[in-house]
Amino acid sequence: MGGRVTRVFRNFNVENRARREITKEKPTPAPRHPTARLDAMADSPEIKEEVLRKDDRFLTLLKDVYVESRDPPVQVRDGGGERLPCKQEEKRLTKLGHLEALDVKKVPKGKISLVEALTLLNNHKLQPQIWTAEKIAAEYSLELKEVNSLLEFFIPFTVQEFPKETKKAIKSHKPKQLT
Numbered sequence: 006m007g008g009r010v011t012r013v014f015r016n017f018n019v020e021n022r023a024r025r026e027i028t029k030e031k032p033t034p035a036p037r038h039p040t041a042r043l044d045a046m047a048d049s050p051e052i053k054e055e056v057l058r059k060d061d062r063f064l065t066l067l068k069d070v071y072v073e074s075r076d077p078p079v080q081v082r083d084g085g086g087e088r089l090p091c092k093q094e095e096k097r098l099t100k101l102g103h104l105e106a107l108d109v110k111k112v113p114k115g116k117i118s119l120v121e122a123l124t125l126l127n128n129h130k131l132q133p134q135i136w137t138a139e140k141i142a143a144e145y146s147l148e149l150k151e152v153n154s155l156l157e158f159f160i161p162f163t164v165q166e167f168p169k170e171t172k173k174a175i176k177s178h179k180p181k182q183l184t
Contacts, residue, residue, distance in 0.1 A: 114146045126161045
């Protein structure tokens with residue numbers, strides 16, 4: 006309702022108001038300061054003469070200037086800019102089981118692959134007396150504190166199968182009544 010009322014007032018006598026604004030005389034701009042006009046100075050013959058005149062004193066000083074430039078020595082890099090490793094990492098062959106195709110073949114000492122991590126966690130879970138932290142550290146070339154942290158914080162998933170319910174058990178189950 007309010008939109009209709011405002012639209013009526015907004016559109017009232019719009020053509021006459023527009024014509025009145027168009028026919029108004031344009032305001033004259035303020036006069037510019039004489040120093041702000043650079044084009045007037047460029048037209049002056051004295052300034053043009055000063056710009057085009059050659060100064061002999063400056064030319065003799067310019068002739069005495071001698072610039073000598075040298076490029077820095079070029080450094081040649083081997084291998085297209087790739088950096089060579091500082092020290093060689095010792096690598097060991099991985100101990101793979103039936104997942105051999107999924108894993109890498111060589112791993113740096115002090116690290117294990119994903120398949121090895123899952124294998125050692127599973128072995129420790131199934132036989133903790135045999136696969137102790139000391140034995141795992143020796144077998145996989147790891148530090149003992151890292152193995153202890155690994156065994157403490159990472160636990161492999163366990164798959165639990167629940168017994169199938171019989172039809173009697175399903176039928177005897179009554180759904181709850183909503184009240």
